[in-house]
Amino acid sequence: MIARLAAALLTGPVLAAHPMHTSVTELTYAPSARSVSLTIRVFADDFIAAAGGGDSAAAAYIRPRVTLTDGEGRAIVLRWERREPAGDALLIRLRGDASTGLAGASLRHTLLCERFADQVNIVQVRYGGRSASLLFTPGDAAKQLP
């Protein structure tokens, strides 16, 4: 038994470093334009491994994973705007028309959750003088905006 334990300790897997599977999204609303903007900061290597390198593939990957519905349950279509490199991360910008505002709106954010069991997606919501955070982990359903 001691020999087996020793073998397991000496040859078993040991994580080399702390993995960091976290994205941070900023969600803002412009009342004058009645549009909602999302900026997703995600690690480039993880995202490209999941979504591929092209914009259309990335947009197709994000579409079912980041969804927003208005207070009456209608989908707010989030259009791909662009992506920008930011160090080892990517800034992905999405925009949608929210003519009825965000009162009662719900967001679901499962980016990379299918790949990493410890994925955490933080959403910082700022609109109408309100500021709050939402935290999404694998298996989470849509959450109502504050």
Place this chain on the structure above:
Amino acid sequence: MSELLTYAQLGVRHILDPAALDHLLFLLVLAAAYRLGDWRDALWVISAFTIGHSITLGLAATDTLVLPGEAIEFLIPLTIVATGIENLAAGAGGPIGLGKVYRPALAAVFGLVHGAGFANYLRGLALDSIAIPLLGFNLGIEAGQLVVLAGSALALAALDRLTSHRVRVVGVSAIVLVLAARMAVQRIPWQQ
């Protein structure tokens, strides 16, 4: 959910994450030297560790202190190895009295290293404003730490029913030491 609560939740998840094995192992090896009845001694050590990691977490997360991430990730398992060696020396009849005096100081110094590791994670999020996330994350780390320590204390007390305290201290410390040593070898900065 408030921003504070969100980041507190993130702190709890960070320390309880099985992938964050280094922090879990450190807390386990720190707790391994004690019996339930030694809670006062343990409290001093845990408090010292908490003060240490809170200092560097605050300084590094606010960019007041810039520390090389790879070196910190390498030093973290070394703190586990050193604590394990100290446990083994004490468990083998070594200078336990010396350990009692210096253990809180050692835990505070090692806390500085772990705090820098926590800060690396928080800085990786590249947040615009850091004050509330930092406070929430640190509170979450403390809460998670208490959960780990309570679980460790119960598990170690259960082991004490099966074997002698000395065998338990040496056994647990030796296992953690080997794991941490392998972790340190894998994290040697100049190999990467």
